[in-house]
Amino acid sequence: GNNFHVWGPSKNVNSELRWEKGHNQNIGLDFSLFKHKVTGSFNYFHRKQSDLLGSYSVSVPPNLFSTIYANVGTLRNTGFELDITVNAVRTKDFTYSFTLVGATNNNKFVSFSNDIYKGQKYYSTCSMANPNNPGYLQRIEEGERIGNYFTYRYAGVDKKGDWLIYDKKGNVIPVAQGTEEDKSVTGNGLPKFTGSMTHNFTYKNFDLSVALRGAAGFDIFNVHDFYFGLQSMTTNQLTTAYSKNAHITTGKNVITDYFIEPGDYLKIDNVTLGYTMNLNKKYIEKIRLFGTANNLYTFTKFTGVDPSTYEVNGLTPGTFGGGYNSYPSAFQFI
Numbered sequence: 001g002n003n004f005h006v007w008g009p010s011k012n013v014n015s016e017l018r019w020e021k022g023h024n025q026n027i028g029l030d031f032s033l034f035k036h037k038v039t040g041s042f043n044y045f046h047r048k049q050s051d052l053l054g055s056y057s058v059s060v061p062p063n064l065f066s067t068i069y070a071n072v073g074t075l076r077n078t079g080f081e082l083d084i085t086v087n088a089v090r091t092k093d094f095t096y097s098f099t100l101v102g103a104t105n106n107n108k109f110v111s112f113s114n115d116i117y118k119g120q121k122y123y124s125t126c127s128m129a130n131p132n133n134p135g136y137l138q139r140i141e142e143g144e145r146i147g148n149y150f151t152y153r154y155a156g157v158d159k160k161g162d163w164l165i166y167d168k169k170g171n172v173i174p175v176a177q178g179t180e181e182d183k184s185v186t187g188n189g190l191p192k193f194t195g196s197m198t199h200n201f202t203y204k205n206f207d208l209s210v211a212l213r214g215a216a217g218f219d220i221f222n223v224h225d226f227y228f229g230l231q232s233m234t235t236n237q238l239t240t241a242y243s244k245n246a247h248i249t250t251g252k253n254v255i256t257d258y259f260i261e262p263g264d265y266l267k268i269d270n271v272t273l274g275y276t277m278n279l280n281k282k283y284i285e286k287i288r289l290f291g292t293a294n295n296l297y298t299f300t301k302f303t304g305v306d307p308s309t310y311e312v313n314g315l316t317p318g319t320f321g322g323g324y325n326s327y328p329s330a331f332q333f334i
Contacts, residue, residue, distance in 0.1 A: 082103070
């Protein structure tokens with residue numbers, strides 16, 4: 001027989017596809033106090049994203065395929081933003097000022113449905129990479145905050161060093177008996193607060209700046225412990241497999257809240273020290289010598305890699321999108 005190459009649709013056509021919409025409302029207050037020693041702004045924001053794109057189930061026929069790409073979902077973010085600068089000290093030889101920037105975020109996925117398309121009440125997301133087919137780490141659900149971890153609840157290990165979990169009724173069972181019904185929301189990877197602060201000092205010809213940044217009110221899934229911190233894993237292993245995780249001798253990388261830790265951190269992001277020499281020469285007025293150190297230290301209880309390297313934007317915050325490849329942060333001196 002003869003083979004023929006033909007053209008045809010590979011998915012349902014939707015002539016109604018359009019850009020997603022954003023509706024932003026802000027109420028703000030700009031202020032200057034104490035003869036301009038304290039200046040800044042304070043804002044309340046309400047951001048609603050509608051007509052979000054997603055795949056929806058449709059009947060066949062009249063459609064050629066069982067799913068269609070359509071503008072349906074609605075997402076909402078509300079919160080406060082603060083920006084304040086304080087000129088605390090200003091004398092002949094010494095000055096000190098600092099700037100604080102921060103924001104809160106209250107997030108909710110409002111709906112997966114509209115008048116035409118009816119979505120599910122929730123969607124599993126953040127499919128974790130092999131080995132052992134771990135499954136989905138997070139769930140996006142109507143009326144809930146993006147970034148919810150949906151996992152088993154850790155209840156210890158048995159005599160063989162394998163996982164024990166709590167079932168939906170609170171009873172302790174072997175992980176092999178666990179079902180999706182025994183999983184629940186065990187944390188959230190989207191920070192409730194993010195902020196930064198910069199301190200600036202001068203003393204005669206010396207200048208010093210110290211920049212800090214951090215995030216709070218969120219959880220991180222320790223993905224490197226999950227893949228490399230267990231004795232049962234045949235890949236490269238971290239020393240944690242024989243220290244803090246030494247009791248888990250046969251348990252494999254099963255998604256439980258054992259690997260979920262508080263992600264709050266405060267980082268000394270940058271320190272710069274300089275000295276300015278006033279030469280007042282014909283061609284050179286002044287020369288400034290300086291040294292800069294980046295990523296000096298991170299204050300955190302998180303036991304994995306630098307928590308600031310974890311993604312907190314997008315639909316799977318607090319993770320590396322289901323994988324474990326991350327570019328490590330490094331100390332840098334200039």
